[in-house]
Amino acid sequence: EAGVAQSPRYKIIEKRQSVAFWCNPISGHATLYWYQQILGQGPKLLIQFQNNGVVDDSQLPKDRFSAERLKGVDSTLKIQPAKLEDSAVYLCASSYDDRRFTEAFFGQGTRLTVV
Amino acid sequence: TQLLEQSPQFLSIQEGENLTVYCNSSSVFSSLQWYRQEPGEGPVLLVTVVTGGEVKKLKRLTFQFGDARKDSSLHITAAQPGDTGLYLCAGGIYNQGGKLIFGQGTELSVKP
Numbered sequence: 001e002a003g004v005a006q007s008p009r010y011k012i013i014e015k016r017q018s019v020a021f022w023c024n025p026i027s028g029h030a031t032l033y034w035y036q037q038i039l040g041q042g043p044k045l046l047i048q049f050q051n052n053g054v055v056d057d058s059q060l061p062k063d064r065f066s067a068e069r070l071k072g073v074d075s076t077l078k079i080q081p082a083k084l085e086d087s088a089v090y091l092c093a094s095s096y097d098d099r100r101f102t103e104a105f106f107g108q109g110t111r112l113t114v115v
Numbered sequence: 116t117q118l119l120e121q122s123p124q125f126l127s128i129q130e131g132e133n134l135t136v137y138c139n140s141s142s143v144f145s146s147l148q149w150y151r152q153e154p155g156e157g158p159v160l161l162v163t164v165v166t167g168g169e170v171k172k173l174k175r176l177t178f179q180f181g182d183a184r185k186d187s188s189l190h191i192t193a194a195q196p197g198d199t200g201l202y203l204c205a206g207g208i209y210n211q212g213g214k215l216i217f218g219q220g221t222e223l224s225v226k227p
Contacts, residue, residue: 004157031213042121042203042217043158055212091157095213101146101165102207102215106157 002026006092006107014115018080021110025073025094031055032069033104034077035091043091049075050097082114118142119206121218128194129226136189136221138204145209147180147187152201152220194225 005024013019025032031050035043046065047057051072060067064083069075079086089111093104120139128134138147146165150158162171164180164187171178175198177190187204202221208214 033215035217040201040220040222042119042219045214045216048212048214050212056214093157093215095215097213101163102209102213103146103148103160103163104205104215105160106150108155109157111155 004092004094004105004107006090006110008110009108010111010113012113012115013082015084016081018078019082019112020076020078021090021092021112023075023077023092023107025075025092026096026105028096029094029105030072030097031095031102031104032075033091033093033095034067034075035093037089037091037109039088046077079112082112084114087112087114119204119216119218121202121204121221123221124219125222125224127224127226130195131193132225134191134194134223136202136204136223137186138188138218139186140206141185142206142208143184144206145184146207147184148205148207148215149178149187149189150203150205152203158201158203191223194223196225196227199223199225 034046037043048055049069067077089109091109093106095104149161152158167182167184169180175192204218
């Protein structure tokens, strides 16, 4: 079974530029998560989709971050304009809909450096 | 707002020693996951516990879910250098659409 695919792996941009990340979840997984992870810290949930609807985006800085999940499969996360503090690893994860518990499977992440 | 507190944040031990990592919250979770993350990679799921008081073993790793489903622990017996990494606990909240929140992680270094 193919895992969660993310691209690009690395991105370096200047502040005020825009950037987009792409994620393809595991086939059949209804839930898709985007997390931001600062070096040495735990992942922070940015946005969660179930199919193509948003479940939680309470910690997404909506003035500069946006995300979409068209057709309930692939997803893109965009930052415009980027700030220095956006430097982090952006992780995408997906999980199947199990009524008992949540298990998320992660991609390798995109390391973003804003200079 | 649900929070998960992990302790300790950093742990440096010698090969062969035992260790325990704790994950605590004031909130009740539907499930609790433990992940391990190596530099440059995404977190990899180690185990899921769903029942209060549940204990699961994975080779030298023992995971326990608290009776009230608010806390969990990870115990490693006879740690090896290959155990080095960032250990993350994550609480699942099924009635919030499968929301998954993470603790801040425990950075483990096992020296030969």
